[in-house]
Amino acid sequence: MGTAKRQPWVVGVSGASGTPYAASVIRGLLAAGEAVDLIVSRAARLTILDETGISFRDAHWRADLAAWLGFEDSGGSGDALDDVRYWPAGDFAAGPSSGSYPAKGMLVVPATTGAVAGIALGLSKDLLQRVASVTLKERRPLVVCVRETPLNGVTLKHLVELDAQGAVVLPASPGFYAGGSTVRELVDFVAGRVLDAVGVPHSLYLRWEGELGAAARRTDGNAAVPPEGE
Secondary structure (H helix, E strand, O other): OOOOOOOOEEEEEOOOOOHHHHHHHHHHHHHOOOOEEEEEOHHHHHHHHHHHOOOOOHHHHHHHHHHHHOOOOOOOOOOOOOOEEEOOOOOOOOHHHOOOOOOOEEEEEEEOHHHHHHHHHOOOOOHHHHHHHHHHHOOOOEEEEEOOOOOOHHHHHHHHHHHHOOOEEOOOOOOOOOOOOOHHHHHHHHHHHHHHHOOOOOOOOOOOOOOOOHHHHHHOOOOOOOOOOO
């Protein structure tokens, strides 16, 4: 009967600041046993280099991705990147550019305002925008993790349009109720919310349990409990 058909999540990384969000999402998907198809825009390569010092190159994407994610690329069958497929941003003949490609959906993280506009208007200026358009027309899950502030009226209209088309608009807004006190924890909170939006299980952040101060007590056994009445 052959092997089961591979059904990846497509992760599109645009040029907005916030590439650590993308790295955390990819790590979370792989930890959950999900296959990943990766698209890194040309502008995102510059952002990755600026924010991490790592060059992301088509010809060496595997080693560069391993360095970006903090993995060791052994090249063996047990490698954490074995089920990752990379598609150059200019490859309009790539598998995910067709609706017949068996993708589960797409996560655009981080999303620039330019990517938001291109997806909302169906411009398909690069493979990232094309795949997002395909995801919408096929009624598959699309999460757009916009990373910009402040937002002007034009971008807000584009975000409303994406919502109307069925996308999940998820601003990169970390919550503090989970007890996060480091940059990595706040990044993982946003990544976890992205994975929540598509039902991928993870343990990237402590969930709200309906008890004030619970997260702080779980992360710090010596945390003080406020006196009654305060």
